[in-house]
Amino acid sequence: MEITCINCPVGCRLSVTLENGQVTSVTGNTCKRGEIYARQECVDPQRMVTAVIPVAGSAMPLSVKTRTPIPKKLIDECMKALSAVEIAAPVKAGSVVLANVCGTGVDIIATKSVGA
Amino acid sequence: MNSKCVDILVIGAGPAGLAAAIAAKEDGIDNLLVLEREHNPGGILRQCIHNGFGLHRFKEELTGPEYAQRDIDRAREMGIEIQTDTTVLSVDGKTHTVTCVSSAHGVEIITAKAIILAMGCRERPRGALGTPGTRCAGIYSAGTAQKFVNLEGYMPGKRVVILGSGDIGLIMARRMTLQGAKVLACVELMPFSSGLNRNIVQCLNDYDIPLYLSHTVIDIKGRERLTGVTVAKVDANRQPIPGSEIEFDCDTLLLSVGLIPENELSEGAGVKLSPLTSGAEVDDVLQTNLPGIFACGNVLHVHDLVDHVSNESFRAGHAAAAYVRGQLSGGDTLDVRDGDGVRGTVPQRIRKGVSEEVDLMFRPSGVFRNATCIVTCGGREIARKKAPIFTPGEMAVVKLKPEIVAGLDDTVTVTIERS
Incomplete structure (x- = not known):
């Protein structure tokens, strides 16, 4: 399987070799992060x-972000959850806007301050 | 009319201007002023809410606002004065006099020992493309749409076609999709994308948005508001192929067709521009043809990565500080030329007899796989860099070590050779 690393x-x-849904080898990466990405991806x-x-x-x-990556299949659900968030100024950059989004254990945090 | 004198004046408080100011202040230049046209410092990063910034510089992945805030906080801690809501009207390249205007202070005349140009770049507009069709509403540059969505909270449309596959267009394909619009297609004239591969994957492929390479928009339809565009395949000479037309029913067309350094002020000052980069011609410390006037960031040449903008701009800030102190060595320079496969190398010249590291930055003129970039000086090889791929979408950098720079005695040529 051929994929493009999106880390940087x-x-x-x-090039990733898969056997029974398990990654057996990764080549073409120029750093460790590439291998980790391929195994996850x-x-x-x-x-x-x-x-x-x-x-x-x-x-x-x-503007907000997930603190860490979440499963790709949950992106839609994550956006729906975000559209229901009601928040009022002031908001500080780094503060949690929505905790544990879609049960991922990942918080959504503000990436800028508004009205502060 | 107010007038004042400063040691260093920086024009623009985006990532380039902030980094240059921080570097100059670190070198002990206290009488330093940064002018910014917008109400807030941070430049284009303020609207780039996606992640992927700062991997090189901070070893972590930040969003645009977070990256900008680090430099803004650092500048504030250091006591750097940033005057916002101020537009520079003109720069006199001989007297180093800058005329600017703001609601708070009216017209001001500022004289500086050194000036750092950090005005950034602008998007190529529809008018530059010559696409036929009506002049209806619903056509935006991708960056304008980005500003509407991310800074002002407005969605510019519901059904979107994107012309051009530059990074901002790709990023906006994802942004518009996530915020509820339907992105029908991304259309690219060239047989390859000018955006980063990672963005093709995570902005188009992730959302099943088709990328039409070697295609372009040949008609724009709609009276008041855009109602559709016609896309056609192009041949090797980029001419539309009859019979290949595809109709798209859309209310929005976003253009991501290139960036142009914003050099009106530089030209007015008498700064010599390069026809290849549309930015100033500079030496190894980013000094223009006018002594004491430096340029850095996207006003010098369009970068892909803000990390590289910051690095380049630190260098400009340090050099301007050295100039103010009379410690910047001048004299003869050697030309840097583009060889085969290379376009718009910066810097365009290197001072003779200095022994400092120099980054040669350029864009490959095409896609080269498993190729080698070779740097020669008077026919003698002085540096080489192999890469699995060189593409116009990714600026290439080759470093010249200090001992190599010290030994330069002839024109330097940068070439890409296929293996």
């Missing part, structure tokens, strides 16, 4: 999710 802008082309792909949500009391929306 180099975008290494990785072929079994349970994960992505960081970033988005903007409206903030009561502020004309500017708030």
Whole structure:
């Protein structure tokens, strides 16, 4: 299986060998992170999710991110959960906007301060 | 009219201007002023809410606002003055006099011993493409749409086609999809994308958005608002192939068709620009043809990574500080030329007899697999770098070590050779 590493802008082309759903070898990576990515990507792909949500009391929306990557298949659900969040200014960068999104154990945090 | 004198004036408080100011301040330049047109410092990073910034510099993956905030916080801790809401009207390259205007102070004349140009770049507009069709609403540059969505909280449309596969276009394909729009296609004139591979994967493939390579938009339809575009395949000469048309029913067309350094002020000052980069021609310390005027970041040449912008700009800040102190050595320079496969190498010249590391940065003129970049000086090889791929979408960097730079005695040429 051929995949492109998305860890950094180099975008290494990785060749991954799978046997019975298990990764047996990774080649083409130029750093350790590439191998880790390939092993994850072929079994349970994960992505960081970033988005903007409206903030009561502020004309500017708030930018947010998942603190760490979440399963790719949960991105839609994550966006739905985010659209239900009601938050009011002031918000500080780094504060938790939504804890444990979709039961992933990952928090969604603000990436900027609004009205503070 | 107010007037004042500073040691170093930085124009622009985006990542380049902030890094240059921080470096100059570190070198003990206290009489330092940064001018910013917008209400907040941070530049384009403020609207780049996606992650992927700072891997090189901070060894972690930050979003744009987080990356910018680190430099803004550092500048504030150091006591660097950033005057926002201030537009520079002109720069006099001989007297180093800058005219600027703001609501708070009116017109001001600022004279600086050294000036650092850090104005960034601008998106290529529809007018530069010559695409036929009506002049309806619903056509935006990708960065404008990004500003609407991420900073102002407005969605510019519901059914979207993206022309051009630059990184901002790819990022906006994902952003618009996540925020509820349907992105029908990303259309690229060239047979390859000008964006980063990682963005093709995580912005298009992840959301099943088709990428049409060697295609372009040949018609734009709609009276008041865009109602559709016609896309056609192009031949090797980039001419549309009759019969290959595909109709898209869309209300929004985003353009991600290239960035141009914003050099109106530089040109007015008499700074010599390169036709290849559209930025200033500079030496190894990023000094332009005008003594004491430096350029860094996207106003010098368009970068892919903000980490590289910051690094380049630290260098400009240190050099400007040395200039103010009379410690910057000048004199003769050697030219740096583009060889085969190479376009727009920066710097364009290297000072003779200095022994400092120099980064040669350029864009490959095409896609080269398993190729080698070779740097020669008067026919003698002085550096080489192998890579699995060189592509126009990724700026390439070759380092010249200090001892190599010290020994330069002739024109330096950068070439890419296929293996």
